[in-house]
Amino acid sequence: MHHTDDVSAATYNYPHFVPEAFEPMMRFESSPALGSKLPSFPLWRATDRREDQLSALLKEHLYTVVELGSFT
Amino acid sequence: MNAVAQRFAEHDIGSIFVYTHEAHPGERFPHHRTMDDKYRHAKALRDELGVTRPIYLDALNGALHRALGGMPNMTWIFSRGGVPVYKSDWTDAHSVGNSLDYLLEVAARRRSGERLAPFRIERLDYRDHDRGRFYEGLDRSGPRAVAEFEAAFPQDRRPKKR
Numbered sequence: 057m058h059h060t061d062d063v064s065a066a067t068y069n070y071p072h073f074v075p076e077a078f079e080p081m082m083r084f085e086s087s088p089a090l091g092s093k094l095p096s097f098p099l100w101r102a103t104d105r106r107e108d109q110l111s112a113l114l115k116e117h118l119y120t121v122v123e124l125g126s127f128t
Numbered sequence: 129m130n131a132v133a134q135r136f137a138e139h140d141i142g143s144i145f146v147y148t149h150e151a152h153p154g155e156r157f158p159h160h161r162t163m164d165d166k167y168r169h170a171k172a173l174r175d176e177l178g179v180t181r182p183i184y185l186d187a188l189n190g191a192l193h194r195a196l197g198g199m200p201n202m203t204w205i206f207s208r209g210g211v212p213v214y215k216s217d218w219t220d221a222h223s224v225g226n227s228l229d230y231l232l233e234v235a236a237r238r239r240s241g242e243r244l245a246p247f248r249i250e251r252l253d254y255r256d257h258d259r260g261r262f263y264e265g266l267d268r269s270g271p272r273a274v275a276e277f278e279a280a281f282p283q284d285r286r287p288k289k290r
């Protein structure tokens with residue numbers, strides 16, 4: 057099942073690590089199933105802020121490893 | 129994960145890092161209010177933590193991150209056609225490398241004429257669990273990040289130095 061509800065940037069970027077802020081973000085159990093094509097998403101290249109599409113990046117290689125995370 | 133990317137690059141395996149949100153916002157790395165904040169933190173990830181893979185920023189509201197389950201440090205592997213073939217709720221280089229070895233073996237078997245059909249499995253993998261190093265990461269964000277984590281998970285307080 058895809059996570060389709062519209063969450064605001066302010067909610068997603070919670071200012072404090074408290075359960076009521078971070079727990080609703082963690083829904084791995086309902087993430088897309090393996091084997092089902094994912095819709096594309098826009099991404100912005102950190103070096104020059106150019107907008108790309110995830111689908112276009114994935115087409116460049118047999119497989120692509122996508123790690124998601126942040127400094128913290 | 130940089131080493132995994134280097135090891136498999138010659139086998140047509142791409143690797144990217146998608147910058148999400150600050151899981152543990154602190155004084156030095158507060159939550160993002162703008163994309164400029166996000167760009168600045170992504171630059172620190174590259175320069176201070178040495179991520180050598182191409183870094184891309186997710187939308188400010190985390191559209192991709194949330195669509196994939198919103199965990200703080202996940203890894204997914206996608207085929208050229210945009211189909212996910214591996215997903216993990218935490219990133220572990222051994223697990224990713226193991227899966228890539230398997231996927232390349234499957235590609236070789238197909239090239240040799242084997243007829244293969246996909247199926248789904250679940251497997252419990254094991255990651256590094258160094259609490260001291262985890263707290264070093266919180267320290268980089270700032271004292272508030274440490275305090276808020278310890279308040280949320282009192283059973284996982286920073287180990288005392290011996």
